[in-house]
Amino acid sequence: MNNFLKGPKMAIIWTVLRIWLGTQWLTAGFHKVTGGFDASGFLQGALANAAGENPTVQSWYAAFLEGFALPNVGIINILIPWGELLVGLGLIVGAATIPALIAGAFMNLNFLLAGTLSTNPGLYTIAIILLFTGTASYYYGVDRFVAPYLKNRFGKKAYNDSQTEEAEAVNAPA
Numbered sequence: 789m790n791n792f793l794k795g796p797k798m799a800i801i802w803t804v805l806r807i808w809l810g811t812q813w814l815t816a817g818f819h820k821v822t823g824g825f826d827a828s829g830f831l832q833g834a835l836a837n838a839a840g841e842n843p844t845v846q847s848w849y850a851a852f853l854e855g856f857a858l859p860n861v862g863i864i865n866i867l868i869p870w871g872e873l874l875v876g877l878g879l880i881v882g883a884a885t886i887p888a889l890i891a892g893a894f895m896n897l898n899f900l901l902a903g904t905l906s907t908n909p910g911l912y913t914i915a916i917i918l919l920f921t922g923t924a925s926y927y928y929g930v931d932r933f934v935a936p937y938l939k940n941r942f943g944k945k946a947y948n949d950s951q952t953e954e955a956e957a958v959n960a961p962a
Contacts, residue, residue: 795924802924805914806882809915810876812876813892817872830904834904874891881929886919889915897912
């Protein structure tokens, strides 16, 4: 069953999901990059949702928002739109797929922790499913060709370096 879920036939389904997820991120990021995004209102709203009888934002996350995110809103205003845009591009073409899925899931998790439901639970779930499919998530993508090249290029060097260090340790005078 595991081979079936990670095989080339199922990779078609994972590719469709990956591209759909990528278009969701690309669209959201594009609108934020071109539309003058400002996260300060969102962050203030999340802080407001941390108070009251039934808060939707946990106090520890509200402390993070108040102590880190709000004072650094200028950086957040750059990271979120460009992060969404780059995650979308990576997922659509299947380049840096695993890092893009992790970054996308991390952003969804933060939006959920800030009390925003919207499409975040669905997008988060799809990202986690695609992470579990491993290489099948980028079987039809740029990473299918780039990942083995990088593994050979840098993996052999790391292996050769460790072999050299072991040989030097064995041959070193006592």
